[in-house]
Structures are given as C-alpha cells and as structure tokens.
Amino acid sequence: MSSRYNPAGHRSTLRVLSIFEALSATKSGLTMAEICRIVGAPKSSLFSILHTMADSDYVSYDETTGRYSIGLKTYLLGKAFDRESGGLSSFETAMRKVVASCGETCQLGVLDHGRVLYISRVDSPQHIRLSSEIGKTLPAHCTAIGKAILSRWDEESVRSLLPFPFEKTTGHAVKHIDDLMRQLEEVRRCGFAYDHQEMAEGVECIAVPIEKGGRLYGLSVSVPAYRFDTEAQNGVEHALSDARDQLERVS
Amino acid sequence: MSSRYNPAGHRSTLRVLSIFEALSATKSGLTMAEICRIVGAPKSSLFSILHTMADSDYVSYDETTGRYSIGLKTYLLGKAFDRESGGLSSFETAMRKVVASCGETCQLGVLDHGRVLYISRVDSPQHIRLSSEIGKTLPAHCTAIGKAILSRWDEESVRSLLPFPFEKTTGHAVKHIDDLMRQLEEVRRCGFAYDHQEMAEGVECIAVPIEKGGRLYGLSVSVPAYRFDTEAQNGVEHALSDARDQLERVS
C-alpha cells in the first residue's frame, strides 16, 4: 500500500531505509557524498536525515574518517527480530553442524517478493566457494532454496506471485512455469529441491523447506559440480534432513 | 547536529527510528494505534510511514492479527553491523564461556550519551536473575560496566559528558563526581570495576573494559549479594580477565 500523494511510498521513510541498506552493503563505511550517489538523492536532502540518524546511534559517524556506518542500536533491532522469530540464531547453530558434517557451504534464505533473499551463510572450509551474498536476492525458479519454499505453496499462489517469464540464467533452468510445477510436485514427493547448475554453471545445490515461527525458510547446501557424486548427494541430504528435524522440533 | 528548521532533528526520520524502537521492545507485535501512542504521533501521520516500512520488509505486517513487528531485513542490518564491527558474536561466545565458568549472569554494554546501553546478556542457569533488559540504559556512575568504560576516558571527558548531579538509585552509589573520579582511578589500577549494590539492592557486579574494533565495551558479571563472597569474587574476576584477553587478542 502507499500514500495517496506519493504512489511509491513515503519518501523520507524510503530514504531512511535506503541509507540503512547502503550502509549495510559496505565494509568500512560511506561518506555523505557516496550515500547520495547510491540512494539517488541530493546531498541537501540527505544532510538532515543522516545527521538525525547519527545522533540517535542507529548510524555511527567516524569523525576522523568522515564516514557513516551501521550503528550499535541497529544491531539491537536485529536481535529483537531474533527474539520474536523464535531464534534465527538456532538456524546458525544447525548450519554449522551441516557444514561440519558434509564439508560444503550451507545457506539460509526466504522468499521476498518472489525472489530468494539470502539471510545467512556458513562457508565451506574448502577453497572453492560461492559468490552469493547475504542480503542479495536471486530468482526463485532456478535456485534450490526457491524451489524448496515454493513446494509448500499452492499452485495458484506460485502462478500469480512468481514473475513470468523467468529471468534467464544458465540454460539448464526451466523455461516455462508448467515445467516448474512438475519439479515442485517432485519436491513435495521426495522432500528435497535441486538446482542442477541452473543458477550458475558448475554449482549444484540441494535444499529443504523448513517452517519455523510461522515463516517458511529454505536451507541449502551448494557443491561444486566436480565433487558432486551420489555419495556427496547422500551426505548432503542426510545432513539437511537432520537439520530440518532438529529445527522444526525445537520451535 | 540538527536541521535548521527543526532543532530536534528530522521529524520523519525520528519517527521511523521510534517505530523501530517501539517494535523492538515488544514480543508479539503492535497495532498501528499502539505504535501511535508509544511514538506520540497521530495515526494519520504514521499511516503512510508504517505502510512504507511494511512494504519494504524492514517491518512485517501480520494480516491475521493486524500487528506490525520487526522484519527480516532489519535482522540483516544487524548482521551487517556484526560484520563491520569485527564480530560482536565473538563477544557472545566469550560470554557463554564466562557463564559456564562462574555460573552467574554475564552482560555486555557500551556508553551511549553518558549512560550504559545493554547490548547482550547470557543468563545464569540459577533461578534468581536480573531484571535488566537488552536495549535499555542505566546511569553510568553506579554500574560496573559504566565505571569500567569511564576508566578508559580522560578526566576532562568524564566531567563534561556525564550528566551531573547523578541520578539517585540505592544510596550505596557515589553522590559526587569527585568520588567517582577516585573510584575510576582505582579501576585503572586494578583492572576491575565494581558496583556494590549501587544500582539495585542485593546485586553485586564486577566489570572489565574491553577495546575492540575501535570501540570501548564493558563486560560484567552480576551476582546476588547473598552468594557473593571472596571465593565467588575471585572466580568472577578470573573468568572476566580470561574473556578480555581472548577478545582483545583476536581483534
């Protein structure tokens, strides 16, 4: 929904959120000029917003470098979410267990406006890693997490909420929504969702859907194709279903 | 600093932050009317702000209950802080170790506008617990964490930044800033800051200052007075200095 005057939403609010988003995507902070470029607003406008945010400690300002970054109080907001959602940190414990068990990268995601939003990742100890980033999104139709979550939706919702035609990725991905429906049927039957190099060449993923605190999550393991065989697949599936059982039991 | 027109800061921004703060202090969400009462703004004003926040997933809206709560993306902001600050989660590992070692509640705090802001807590397994809350603040002059952090400041900053006269608490607390200065001198000498039932009757606290990622933290253990003796004190001080050594080494 949105304001009557401004169909896109409340401008000041959108700017505050954009500033948060920009700051969260940086490593060592941003200057006001950089924030203006990213947010796409004139400095005279962001000036007072930024100062108000810094005054309140939701954003911290380093006087020596002149750079803004995420503040301590924002961290506390995240912890509040954790408390209310019944402990997302329990996911991280489970994910570390998965990585310890199968030695590959484990990721957690949800669906956000029809795309997979990556929430958390525990990296494989091996050298070859994935490039996905926390806070970034990918299409749902060609990712294991996306298909895992969609398998718990009814067909009608999938058809109406998924953007079609599908975004093009590697050529291994399904092209038509009817093909996706058949895949989702298979996920419902066997409990695992697969991404056979559909999002990125050379990357195989397996995911399970997990319901916790009234929300649907997807938990996945990604394996480079060259070390993906039946044995690896069995190991991953075992680790994932253990994690799912543990997480859904506690909640 | 603040806008020329509005000496208190940018109003819309303050409201967005107040909404976040209100939502983070609740367990099962708030209705729009409740938020209006807490924030102190008319519903016609918060209407569009709240809808914009909910649209962006920084706030989530439960259609069945009509309640707003902290959203998933806000959790990601907190994780971004964690990444930038060099891992606040390393504090939590250390705190769990402290609790395992001495069996009492461990807390982490920083100074925020001259008061102690509690960031994190790991509870004692025992039945009698503290009532302090994450995200809440207490005066610095009568808390162990406050004195631990202030001991790393120079005298001039303490005198100018600490609100004086001191807020009244239990009667065991220092009343004059010169007395506090003598206590801080003692903290610098022995490395530990004490709160001998100064904040709350029956609660003894010991804290150490910890510098990490360019920021000063205070790590404390709180013990009910009836089980606080020399042996307990030695155990707590041992656990705290171990934690400090571990945390400052890694950074």
Add this chain to the structure above:
DNA sequence: GAATAACGTTCGTATTTACGAACGTTATTC
C-alpha cells in the same frame, strides 16, 4: 441489539521538508 468505543482509512489545508544554487573548506591536479 442499540449505543458506544476504538480501529484503520481518507481528505484538505497548514506546516514542514526538499533541493538547486550558493557558500567556505579541504583534496587533487597541473
């Protein structure tokens, strides 16, 4: 079940914010 109260929502105007243009100050360039 009528009356009251409380909620979320919409409207129009008073008030605040937005932002181009200008400023002084500090890096960068040549």
Add this chain to the structure above:
DNA sequence: GAATAACGTTCGTAAATACGAACGTTATTC
C-alpha cells in the same frame, strides 16, 4: 602554488508531508 575539483554546509522557495476532522468498519459495552 594557482587552479580545479569535490566535499560538507546553509539558504529561500517549490513541493511534499503533517494532522485534525471526518468517514466506514469492527469490538465492546450495557
């Protein structure tokens, strides 16, 4: 070291938000 560029800051007016008052709808009260 003069000239240029980029930064953060301030100003005045154009444009957006703010909010009392109204609306219809759903709980609560009697």
